[in-house]
Amino acid sequence: MSHIIDRRKNDKGKSTGNRQKFLRRVEGQIRRAIPDIISQESIKDSNTGGNVKVPVRGLKEPNFQHDPKTGKKQIVKPGNDRFNEGDRIPKPKEGEGGIGGQKGSNSPEISEDEFTVVLSREEFMKYFFDDLALPNMVKKLMESTETFEMKRAGYTRDSVPSRLNIKSSFQQSLGRRLALKGVLDKKLQNLQAQFANCNHPDQKEALAEEIEKVKRQSITIPFFEDIDLRYNNFERINIPVTSAVMFCIMDVSGSMGFHEKDISKRFFTLLYIFLTRLYKNVELVFIRHHTEAKEVNEDEFFNSRESGGTVVAPSLKLMHQIIRTRYDENWNVYCCQASDGDVWSKQDALECKKLVKETILPIIQYMAYIEINNRTKQSDLWQAYNQISNDENFAIRHINEVFDIWPVFQGLFRKRNNVKAG
Amino acid sequence: MDTENYRALFCNPNWDYDTLEAADKIISKIGKEYLKLKTYPNQIEIVTSEQMLDAYSLTGLPTSYPHWKFGKDFVLNQNNYTKGRMGLSYEMVINSNPCISYNMENNSTCMMLLVIAHACQGHNAFFRNNYLFKEWTSAGTIVDYMVFARDFILKCEEEFGGDEVESVLDACHALMNHGVDNYKKPSRLSSVEENERLKKLITIKRENFNELWKTLPTGLKLPEPSPGEEQKFPKEPEENILYFIEKYAPALPAWKREIIRIVRKVAQYFYPQGATKVMNEGFATFTHYHIINKLFEEGYLNDGFMLEFLKSHSGVLYQPEYNSKYYSGLNPYTLGFNIFMDIKRICQNPTLEDKQWFPNLIEKDWLEQMHYVMENFRDDSFILQYLSPKVIRDMKLFTIVDNENDEEYEIGSIHNERGYKKIREQLSNQYDRSFHVPNIQVTKIDQHQTSKLYLTHYIQKDRRLDIESTQETLEHIRYLWEFPVELHSKNKLGINENTFEA
Numbered sequence: 047m048s049h050i051i052d053r054r055k056n057d058k059g060k061s062t063g064n065r066q067k068f069l070r071r072v073e074g075q076i077r078r079a080i081p082d083i084i085s086q087e088s089i090k091d092s093n094t095g096g097n098v099k100v101p102v103r104g105l106k107e108p109n110f111q112h113d114p115k116t117g118k119k120q121i122v123k124p125g126n127d128r129f130n131e132g133d134r135i136p137k138p139k140e141g142e143g144g145i146g147g148q149k150g151s152n153s154p155e156i157s158e159d160e161f162t163v164v165l166s167r168e169e170f171m172k173y174f175f176d177d178l179a180l181p182n183m184v185k186k187l188m189e190s191t192e193t194f195e196m197k198r199a200g201y202t203r204d205s206v207p208s209r210l211n212i213k214s215s216f217q218q219s220l221g222r223r224l225a226l227k228g229v230l231d232k233k234l235q236n237l238q239a240q241f242a243n244c245n246h247p248d249q250k251e252a253l254a255e256e257i258e259k260v261k262r263q264s265i266t267i268p269f270f271e272d273i274d275l276r277y278n279n280f281e282r283i284n285i286p287v288t289s290a291v292m293f294c295i296m297d298v299s300g301s302m303g304f305h306e307k308d309i310s311k312r313f314f315t316l317l318y319i320f321l322t323r324l325y326k327n328v329e330l331v332f333i334r335h336h337t338e339a340k341e342v343n344e345d346e347f348f349n350s351r352e353s354g355g356t357v358v359a360p361s362l363k364l365m366h367q368i369i370r371t372r373y374d375e376n377w378n379v380y381c382c383q384a385s386d387g388d389v390w391s392k393q394d395a396l397e398c399k400k401l402v403k404e405t406i407l408p409i410i411q412y413m414a415y416i417e418i419n420n421r422t423k424q425s426d427l428w429q430a431y432n433q434i435s436n437d438e439n440f441a442i443r444h445i446n447e448v449f450d451i452w453p454v455f456q457g458l459f460r461k462r463n464n465v466k467a468g
Numbered sequence: 469m470d471t472e473n474y475r476a477l478f479c480n481p482n483w484d485y486d487t488l489e490a491a492d493k494i495i496s497k498i499g500k501e502y503l504k505l506k507t508y509p510n511q512i513e514i515v516t517s518e519q520m521l522d523a524y525s526l527t528g529l530p531t532s533y534p535h536w537k538f539g540k541d542f543v544l545n546q547n548n549y550t551k552g553r554m555g556l557s558y559e560m561v562i563n564s565n566p567c568i569s570y571n572m573e574n575n576s577t578c579m580m581l582l583v584i585a586h587a588c589q590g591h592n593a594f595f596r597n598n599y600l601f602k603e604w605t606s607a608g609t610i611v612d613y614m615v616f617a618r619d620f621i622l623k624c625e626e627e628f629g630g631d632e633v634e635s636v637l638d639a640c641h642a643l644m645n646h647g648v649d650n651y652k653k654p655s656r657l658s659s660v661e662e663n664e665r666l667k668k669l670i671t672i673k674r675e676n677f678n679e680l681w682k683t684l685p686t687g688l689k690l691p692e693p694s695p696g697e698e699q700k701f702p703k704e705p706e707e708n709i710l711y712f713i714e715k716y717a718p719a720l721p722a723w724k725r726e727i728i729r730i731v732r733k734v735a736q737y738f739y740p741q742g743a744t745k746v747m748n749e750g751f752a753t754f755t756h757y758h759i760i761n762k763l764f765e766e767g768y769l770n771d772g773f774m775l776e777f778l779k780s781h782s783g784v785l786y787q788p789e790y791n792s793k794y795y796s797g798l799n800p801y802t803l804g805f806n807i808f809m810d811i812k813r814i815c816q817n818p819t820l821e822d823k824q825w826f827p828n829l830i831e832k833d834w835l836e837q838m839h840y841v842m843e844n845f846r847d848d849s850f851i852l853q854y855l856s857p858k859v860i861r862d863m864k865l866f867t868i869v870d871n872e873n874d875e876e877y878e879i880g881s882i883h884n885e886r887g888y889k890k891i892r893e894q895l896s897n898q899y900d901r902s903f904h905v906p907n908i909q910v911t912k913i914d915q916h917q918t919s920k921l922y923l924t925h926y927i928q929k930d931r932r933l934d935i936e937s938t939q940e941t942l943e944h945i946r947y948l949w950e951f952p953v954e955l956h957s958k959n960k961l962g963i964n965e966n967t968f969e970a
Contacts, residue, residue: 107642123865
C-alpha cells in the first residue's frame with residue numbers, strides 16, 4: 047500500500063546548517079570581499095546584503111583522478127555524420143574544448159572556477175560588524191534614546207473620572223444589583239411564608255415591619271456604587287528611539303580630488319551601514335562646503351566638483367541649524383566630517399573647534415572627523431580638533447589610502463569594554 | 469470508480485490528493501499485472517522546489533550527517549537554479565523500503581502520472597530486483613542508519629570539536645571512491661564458530677585416521693618464507709582503502725574508525741547506483757512508457773494527455789549529437805531506453821541480423837527477458853551483452869581514439885559491420901568503474917619500524933594520475949593513517965613510474 051504525503055508544509059531549511067558550515071569555511075574570503083561590495087554601491091543600497099564571489103580555493107574536494115591529458119582513450123559518441131573508420135581530425139588547441147573535450151555526463155555546465163554566494167542582509171551584517179561594537183555609545187544610546195508611550199492595560203478601580211469606562215462599570219453594577227436583589231427576594235419570600243403561617247399578632251406585626259423593610263431595601267439598591275466603577279488603565283511603556291540621522295560633511299574645494307572623495311564615500315558608507323544595524327530608520331543629510339555650505343543630495347555630494355577656498359565653520363553652523371529645525375530630541379544624530387585638512391585660516395579652525403565643542407557635541411551622539419592626507423604636516427583643523435577629541439563621542443583619524451579605511455573604522459568603533467574593565 | 473471517472477480526474481491538469489491516490493492505485497495495478505513488477509511499498513512525498521534543492525544536496529537521502537560539502541552543493545545548486553541555468557528534476561527517488569520518492573509540487577497531472585510510473589514502479593522495481601542492489605544495499609535500514617550516522621557525528625562534534633570531525637570527514641570523502649567493496653569479504657568467524665571448526669577438523673582427522681597414510685612420502689615442502697616476506701602485510705592487496713584504514717590504522721581512536729565506517733557504508737550504498745545509471749534510467753523510462761501507453765489503451769487518458777506525455781517523454785530522451793553545443797556525453801536515459809526497447813523488439817520481431825547476434829532472445833517472452841536483464845546486469849555487462857547493431861546504427865555511435873602522443877584524433881570505429889563489436893566493447897569499457905576511478909590498492913605496511921602505508925597505482929592504458937589532486941588526497945590519507953604514506957604508480961611491466969609521498 048502506498049502512502050502519499052504532502053511535505054510542502056515542512057521546513058525548507060534543511061540545508062541551513064550545512065550552508066552555515068560552508069560559509070564558515072569561506073569566511074576569510076567573504077570578509078575580504080566586503081570592502082569591495084561597499085565601494086561599488088550607493089550608500090543606501092549597501093545594506094541589502096550582496097553577492098560575494100568566492101574563489102573555490104580551499105573548497106576543493108580532491109580524490110584520486112586520472113590526468114585527462116594522459117593515456118590512450120577511446121570515447122564513444124553519438125550522431126556520427128561524416129566520419130569513416132581511420133579518419134584523422136586535428137586536436138583542438140588547449141582550452142578550445144571540441145569533440146575530444148571530456149565533460150561529466152548529464153551534469154549541468156557549471157564553471158567550477160568560482161561561484162557566487164548570496165549573503166542575506168543579516169549574514170552580511172554579521173561578517174561586517176563581527177568584532178565591532180560601541181559599548182559606551184550603545185549604553186549612552188539606551189539612556190538617552192528612550193521615549194514613553196501610554197498603552198492600554200486592562201482596567202483599574204481607581205483613577206480620574208475622565209477615564210471612566212462606562213460599559214464595564216455598568217456590567218459590574220448589573221451583576222451587583224442582580225446578586226443583591228436575589229438575596230433580598232429570597233429573604234422576602236421567607237418572611238412572607240412565615241407571615242402566612244404566623245398566628246401571633248405581635249409577631250405578625252414585627253414580621254410585617256420586617257417585610258416592609260426588605261421590600262424597601264430591594265427597590266432602593268443603588269444603581270452605581272463605588273465598587274462598580276472601572277477606569278481604563280494605562281501603562282507607561284519605554285520605546286527606544288528607532289530613528290537616526292547621519293550628517294555627512296565633506297570639503298569639496300579644489301584640493302579634494304577623486305581619491306579623497308572615494309575614501310570619504312567609503313567611510314560614510316561604513317558609518318551608514320553601522321547605523322542601519324542599530325536603528326530602524328536612518329536618514330542621511332549631505333552637506334558640502336567650500337567657502338559656503340550647502341545641503342545637497344547624494345549624487346551631487348559625491349560627483350560634482352567645485353573649486354575655491356575652504357571655510358569649514360559655515361557647514362557646522364548649517365548642520366546645527368538643520369538639527370534644530372528638522373530633528374527633535376527623538377532623533378539620534380551622528381556626524382561624520384571628511385576633509386583634506388585645508389582651511390582658509392587658523393581663525394576658521396578655531397571657530398570650528400568652538401562650534402563643535404559648544405553647540406554640536408552636546409546635542410549629537412557621535413562625531414567622527416577623518417582627515418585624508420599623507421600626514422606630512424599637521425593641519426590647522428587637525429590641531430584644533432585634536433584638543434577636544436576624546437574618542438568617547440568625538441574621534442579624529444587620519445586616512446591616506448583605501449586600505450586604511452577599514453582598520454581606521456575598526457579603531458574608531460572597536461569594542462572598548464574590555465579595555466575599560468581591565 | 470469507473471474508467472470514465474478516472475479519465476476525468478487524470479485529464480484535469482490540476483491534481484489533488486484524490487488524483488494522486490487514484491493514479492498510484494491504477495499505475496501499481498498495471499505495473500503488477502501487465503509488467504509483473506515486484507516493488508517495495510511506495511511513499512510518495514510532494515515537495516516544493518526549495519525542498520527539492522535540499523534533497524539534491526543531501527544526494528537524495530532524507531537525512532544525512534552535517535558537513536560543509538552538502539552546504540557547498542546546496543549553494544551551487546541554488547545559484548544555478550535561481551539563475552535559470554539548471555532546472556530541477558520532476559522527481560527524486562530513494563532506494564529504501566518503503567521506497568521514498570519526492571515529486572515536485574508544480575508538476576502537472578500528466579507529469580505526476582509519468583513520475584509515479586517512472587519512479588514508483590520503474591526505479592522501485594529496479595532497486596528491489598537488481599542483483600547489485602540486493603547484494604550491496606539494505607533498503608530497509610538505510611534511513612535509520614543515516615539517522616544514527618547524523619546523531620553519531622553530532623555527538624562527536626560536541627565531544628571532540630567540529631574542526632576535528634570535519635577534518636576526518638574531509639579525508640574520508642576524498643577516499644569515497646576507494647571505500648567500496650567490489651567483492652564480498654568473507655565474514656570473519658566468531659570465536660565460537662572458530663572453536664566449532666577446529667573441533668570438527670579434529671573429529672574428521674580422528675575418524676579418518678589410517679596407519680597406512682604414514683607410509684606416503686610427504687609432499688614437497690614449500691621453502692621457508694624469507695624474513696622480509698614474512699613481514700609482508702596485507703597478504704593480498706586491498707582495494708578498499710577506507711576499510712583498510714578503519715581496520716588497521718595503528719593508532720586511530722574508536723570514534724574516528726566509526727566515522728570512516730559511516731562514510732564507507734554511504735559509499736557502498738551509492739555504489740550500485742553509480743554502476744547502473746544507464747540500466748536504471750533506461751528501465752524506469754521503459755516502464756513509464758509502457759504503463760502510460762497501457763493506460764491510454766484502456767481508455768484512462770485522452771489525446772491531450774498523451775500529447776503532453778509524448779513531449780515530456782521525448783524531452784527526457786533527447787540526445788544531442790556530438791557536435792551540438794548542448795552535447796554533454798551520452799544521455800543514460802536514451803541509451804538505456806533504446807537498448808531495452810530493442811530487446812523487446814528482438815524478442816517479438818527478430819531480423820536475420822538479430823538471429824545471428826542474439827540467438828538467445830529469439831522467440832522468447834519479452835517480459836521474461838526484460839526481468840532477467842534488469843535483475844542480472846550492471847551498465848558495463850548490460851551494454852556488452854545487449855547493445856545491438858540496430859541501436860548503434862540508430863544512435864550513429866562512433867569512437868574517437870585520443871592518444872596522448874598523437875597530434876590528431878583518430879576515428880576508431882563507426883556504426884558499420886566492422887565497428888559494431890568494437891563500439892560495444894568500448895562503450896562497455898566506458899561504463900566500467902576503472903574508466904573513471906584509478907586502480908589504487910594498499911599493498912604493504914611497514915609493521916615494524918615506521919608504520920608507513922604503501923599504496924600502488926596500477927596504470928591502465930597509460931593513464932597516469934593527476935599530480936596535484938593525488939598529492940592532496942595522499943595528505944588526507946596521511947591524516948587518517950597518522951603515519952607516512954607512499955604511493956607508487958606502476959606500469960604494465962611493474963616498473964615504478966612515479967612516486968608520491970606524504
